[in-house]
Amino acid sequence: MSDAVVKKFMFVNRKAPHGTIYALESLEVVLITAAFDQDVSLVFADDGVYQLKKGQQTKGIETKNFSPTYRALEGYDIEKLYVEKESMEARGLSEDDLLVDVTVLSSAEMGKLMAEQDVVLSF
Amino acid sequence: MLHIINKSPLSSGTLESCLRMNAAGDILLTEDAVYAATKGNAFEGKLREAMGRCKVYVLQPDLEARGLADRLIEGVTSVDHGGFVDLTISNNACQSWL
Numbered sequence: 001m002s003d004a005v006v007k008k009f010m011f012v013n014r015k016a017p018h019g020t021i022y023a024l025e026s027l028e029v030v031l032i033t034a035a036f037d038q039d040v041s042l043v044f045a046d047d048g049v050y051q052l053k054k055g056q057q058t059k060g061i062e063t064k065n066f067s068p069t070y071r072a073l074e075g076y077d078i079e080k081l082y083v084e085k086e087s088m089e090a091r092g093l094s095e096d097d098l099l100v101d102v103t104v105l106s107s108a109e110m111g112k113l114m115a116e117q118d119v120v121l122s123f
Numbered sequence: 124m125l126h127i128i129n130k131s132p133l134s135s136g137t138l139e140s141c142l143r144m145n146a147a148g149d150i151l152l153t154e155d156a157v158y159a160a161t162k163g164n165a166f167e168g169k170l171r172e173a174m175g176r177c178k179v180y181v182l183q184p185d186l187e188a189r190g191l192a193d194r195l196i197e198g199v200t201s202v203d204h205g206g207f208v209d210l211t212i213s214n215n216a217c218q219s220w221l
Contacts, residue, residue, distance in 0.1 A: 016131050018188050019155035047134045050158065053190040060184025060203075067190075090133060092163015092194070 007118040009033055010041045013048035015123060017067065018058065023051045024066050026123035031069075034076040041117070042073075043110065044102070045084040048123075049091055052083070052098040070099050084110050125214035129154035132166035137220045139166075142173045151202070151210055153182040160186070161194040174198050182207060 011030055015022040033040055044052055051070070058065040073081070081102040088094070088104065095104060105113065114120060126148055130137040138159055141150065150173070152160050159166050160181045170179065183201040186192050195201060202210065211217050 014134075016134070016155045016158065016189070018185075019129070019131070047131050047155070047158070050189060055190035055193075056188060057190070057192075058188045061188045063188070065188075090165040091158070092161060092167075 004037070006037065006039055008039045008041070008116065010043060010114060010117040010120045012043045012045065012114075012120060012122045013051055014046040015051075016047040017051045017053075017056070018061065018063060022123045023048070024064070026121075027066060027069055029121065029123075030073070030078060031076060034073075034078050039080075040078050041080040041082060041113070042078065043082045043084070043114075045087045045110065047087075047091075049083055049087045049093060052100060052102070053093065054097055054099050067099060073100070082110065082113065124148045125210050125217045126150045127217060127219045128152055128156040128159075129219075131155040132159040132169075133164065139169065141220050142169065142177075145177065147176055149178045149180065149210060149214055151180045151182065151207065152185075152199075153207075154185055157181050157186045157189060157191065160196050160199045161191045162196055163194070167196060170196065170199075180206070180210060 013026050017023040056067040083102045083104050085104050085106050126141050128138045132138045159170050179199045181199050181201050
């Protein structure tokens with residue numbers, strides 16, 4: 001794989017975690033992408049920020065609690081996690097509320113990062 | 124009437140439409156609508172305003188699933204699935220907003 005082309009992949013997560021299947025599906029594709037040694041960035045904006053909320057307990061709704069998986073991303077060399085500041089603040093959340101270490105970007109900074117990508121996948 | 128909302132207030136206009144059209148009644152927030160009943164979210168002011176004229180309930184298992192059981196706005200009543208059923212019985216009609 002040494003001479004393989006490495007592209008910049010960005011996953012844009014904008015949906016809350018349990019109301020739809022998008023968050024879980026995104027996570028599945030991210031893990032697959034990691035296996036191909038690509039440059040992967042994850043963005044959490046709008047209700048997508050809720051995916052990273054600490055303390056999710058899904059026993060009462062009888063679904064899989066996939067939130068601990070975000071903590072395992074580091075083990076797959078996926079370390080570029082970005083949260084849009086405006087989205088986080090509109091939800092009364094701070095970095096301390098999140099399961100993982102993230103880089104908080106303003107909307108403008110996020111737009112700039114998006115523009116640098118080769119592939120953007122939206123969930 | 125019992126109004127059942129299941130969409131996030133910050134990504135859908137459903138809850139806002141419900142509040143605009145209804146001056147009274149019971150409102151039950153389920154699934155992603157529970158985010159409306161959490162402290163510090165941008166919809167908090169509108170929900171608090173509605174609480175002056177409507178009784179607002181939230182489905183506790185959905186709040187716990189989202190890691191927000193400790194952020195519930197005071198005055199919102201949490202119910203379990205049994206409480207959900209009780210609300211459908213005590214109201215003459217239910218409207219599930221899609």
